[in-house]
Structure formats: structure tokens, C-alpha cells
Amino acid sequence: MPVSGDVTAIWLTLKLAALTSSILLIIATPVAWWLSCWQHRLKSVVLSVIALPLILPPTVLGFYLLLAFAPDSWPGQWWQSVFGTSLAFSFSGLVIGSVIYSLPFAVQPLYTGFTQLDRRYLEVGKTFNMGKFARFSRIVVPLCQSYFFVALGLTFAHTIGEFGVVLMIGGNIPGETQVIAIALYDHVEMGQYQQAHWLAAGLMLFSFLLLCILYGANRGGGRQWNFR
Numbered sequence: 001m002p003v004s005g006d007v008t009a010i011w012l013t014l015k016l017a018a019l020t021s022s023i024l025l026i027i028a029t030p031v032a033w034w035l036s037c038w039q040h041r042l043k044s045v046v047l048s049v050i051a052l053p054l055i056l057p058p059t060v061l062g063f064y065l066l067l068a069f070a071p072d073s074w075p076g077q078w079w080q081s082v083f084g085t086s087l088a089f090s091f092s093g094l095v096i097g098s099v100i101y102s103l104p105f106a107v108q109p110l111y112t113g114f115t116q117l118d119r120r121y122l123e124v125g126k127t128f129n130m131g132k133f134a135r136f137s138r139i140v141v142p143l144c145q146s147y148f149f150v151a152l153g154l155t156f157a158h159t160i161g162e163f164g165v166v167l168m169i170g171g172n173i174p175g176e177t178q179v180i181a182i183a184l185y186d187h188v189e190m191g192q193y194q195q196a197h198w199l200a201a202g203l204m205l206f207s208f209l210l211l212c213i214l215y216g217a218n219r220g221g222g223r224q225w226n227f228r
Contacts, residue, residue: 006199008175009183016091016179017159020098021106024155025148027099028106033136035107036114051104058101062168065097069169094170094177101165105154113147114140146217153214157207 035047053061069088070076079087087093117140125135141148163181170177172186180199187196 005174005178006180006183006195009178009180010202012091012175012177013160013179013181016094016098017156019095020102020159021152021155023095023099024102024106025152028103028110028151029148032107032110033114033140035111036117050107053101054104058162058164059168061101062097062165065093065100065165065169069093069096088169089171089173089177091170091176094166094179097165097169098159098162101162102155102158105158106151109147109150109154110144113144117143149217150214153210153217157210160206161203 031050035043066088067073068075069079069086071080071086071088076087079085079092083092085092087096121139121143122135125139130138161181162179163185166177166179167182167185170179170182172178172182178186180203184196184199184203187193187199
């Protein structure tokens with residue numbers, strides 16, 4: 001059975017995943033919409049920057065985030081002067097790092113949905129004197145709701161399994177930055193394989209069920225969520 005420290009790590013992981021997914025849905029929606037409408041020769045560069053965490057080793061991104069969050073860097077100094085706490089090795093630092101690391105998992109499906117949207121629906125809305133926000137909220141969002149669902153699910157699942165970035169910028173502080181992946185690593189390091197099995201099997205089952213739900217939601221069109 002999971003020990004009390006594991007329960008805390010599970011709660012912390014769910015809290016981190018929920019916060020990251022919520023923040024990313026707010027950030028990724030306008031970014032993906034802008035990219036779907038923007039035509040410029042530098043578009044491929046912007047898409048590459050957003051997709052970089054997909055192929056970048058997590059420890060590389062975590063290393064540079066750790067330098068940025070350090071008290072002697074200007075982001076770290078600014079955070080300390082405003083909130084009075086250090087950004088590195090804190091839960092707030094984990095949230096910011098997770099948002100950056102999981103950005104492509106939210107932007108990618110939304111971008112795919114927006115580019116596949118039939119823009120004639122928006123032209124019809126314009127003839128009814130609907131403003132830009134009304135057209136987006138009443139036409140784009142309902143037509144692309146499956147992509148919003150996929151973006152939310154992928155971001156949540158990806159945050160649940162984060163290890164490299166979390167370890168670099170958060171360390172292993174029980175109750176503060178120790179998430180499930182770090183707790184699992186801790187058990188293996190100490191030879192506590194039974195506790196490690198509980199966490200690993202739980203993560204595997206959760207990932208499988210979430211993927212079943214996502215593929216089920218996406219089966220209608222059979223479309224993929226990739227940059228193009």
C-alpha cells in the first residue's frame with residue numbers, strides 16, 4: 001500500500017497537473033488561434049520554438065529554468081521582491097516550469113483544430129453582426145470542443161508524468177516539490193520496490209485510462225493533433 005508520503009505526493013501531483021492544465025488552456029487558446037490565422041515566413045520559427053520541449057531533453061530545459069529561477073537572476077530577484085519567497089525549489093517554480101514544458105501539448109491540438117475549421121462559419125457569423133469574441137466563443141469553441149478536450153487531457157497527463165524538469169527546478173522536498181515521479185524514484189533508490197510498484201502501476205493504469213478516453217473522444221474524425 002502507498003505510505004503517507006506517497007499520498008501527499010499524489011495530491012501534490014494532481015494539484016500541479018490541474019493548475020498547469022488550467023493556466024495552459026488560457027494561454028494556449030489565443031496563441032493557437034493567432035498561429036492558425038498568421039501567415040508569415042517566420043511562422044515555422046515560432047512553431048519550432050513552441051514545439052521545442054517535445055524533443056529537448058527535460059534536464060536541459062530544467063537546467064536553464066533553474067538558472068532563471070535562481071535568486072541572483074533578474075526573474076528570481078523580481079519574484080523574491082514581490083512574493084518574498086524563492087522561486088527555485090518551490091511549488092510556484094514547479095507550476096511555471098510545467099507550463100513552459102507542457103506548452104506544445106496544449107497548443108498543438110488546438111492549432112490543429114483551428115486550422116481544420118471551416119472559416120465559412122465565421123463569415124456567416126459576421127453577416128449576423130457578431131463580434132470577434134462572440135464568433136470565437138459561439139462558433140469556434142463549440143466546433144473545436146474535442147480539440148479543447150484533447151489539449152486538456154494531454155497537458156494533464158504529461159504533467160502527471162514529469163520527472164526531469166521537476167527534479168531540476170524543484171528538487172525532492174516532501175510536501176513541497178516531491179511529486180509522484182520523484183517519489184517513485186526515491187523508493188527505487190532505497191530498494192522499496194513494493195511501494196514503487198504501487199506508484200508505477202497506478203501511473204500506468206491512469207495513463208491507459210486517460211488515453212482510452214482521449215482516443216474515444218477523437219474517434220469521430222480520426223484526425224491527428226500535429227503541427228502542419
